Amino acid sequence: MGSDTSTSPRFFVLEEGIHGSRYDADLDKAEPINRADAPRCPRCDGFVGMLKWLPPYRVKLELHGEELGDFIETSSYEFLISERFAEAFRAEGLTGLEGFHPVEVLQVRRMTKKKREPLTSPSYFVVSTRFGPAAVDPVLNQMRISAPPTCPECRLTRVDAIHGFVLEPGSWRGEDIFRPRGLVGDLVVSERFKDFAGRHGLTNMVLTPTEQYMWDPSHLGPAPLSKT
Structure with a gap:
């Protein structure tokens, strides 16, 4: 791609660890599940997120790997982070997360048949990210x-395949984790967040440079290059 990565800020798509990994786990929200209206674009009134999860925050976990x-x-818009993640994030002044509501883990079910030591669950918080300017x-x-x-604010459209992307110069305002306009279903993080996650050994994360990120379920291939 034709961007100057030597001088431009670097960004990474944040995803959960791959299935079959040491930290592979599934989450089910426990009843009662209360919801608020989904956020809308302030300009076109289109939806820029999913229905918001409201208290009580109660979950059941299924562990397919070895540890949590x-x-x-939980979705592209809300997720659980461990207490040590939450404490380090706030202590170091990173930005982009909101909520930090404690989560009650009702059950952790180990799905592997091998005998293991008794399983303990970290304390978790539910957090969300804003629809930001980037x-x-x-x-x-x-x-x-x-x-x-059609909307210059949210830039919503149906995305069929991704073979790398970059952010519009000048649109980023310094957030360390955010959902960019034009791809509101994806979590993007700053290089500072990547360094932070590495220093603290945060687990169950995959960080891919945005220009190398691929999502192409129908095998459509990259978009044709524009002719100028």
Whole structure:
């Protein structure tokens, strides 16, 4: 891709660890599950998120790996982080997360048949990310979309495949974790967050440089290069 990565800030897509890993786990929200309205774009009124999870925050976990990690997704908009993750994030002044509501873990069910030591669960908090100002560059990306976005604020459109993307210069305001306009279903983090996660050994995370990130369930391939 034609971006100058030597001088531009670097960003990474944050995903949960791969299935079959040491920290592989599934989450079910326990009843009662209360919801609030999904957030909307302030300009076009289109949805820019899913229904918001409200208290009580109660979950049941299924562990397919060996131990529970520091990061467990509930959706692209809300996820669980361990107490040590939460404390370090706030202590070091990183930005982009909100909520930090304690979660009650009702049950942890080990799904492997091998005998293990008794399992303990970390204390977890549920956090969410805001729809922020950072935006996917409309030119310097390799995304296949069904139609050009009609709203210049949220830039919502149907994305069919991603073969790397970069952020529009000047749109990022310093957040360490955010959902970019044009790809509101993806979590993107700063290089400072990547360094933070590495120093603290935070688990169950995969961080991929945005320009190398691939999502192509229908095997469509990269978007054709624009002719100028």
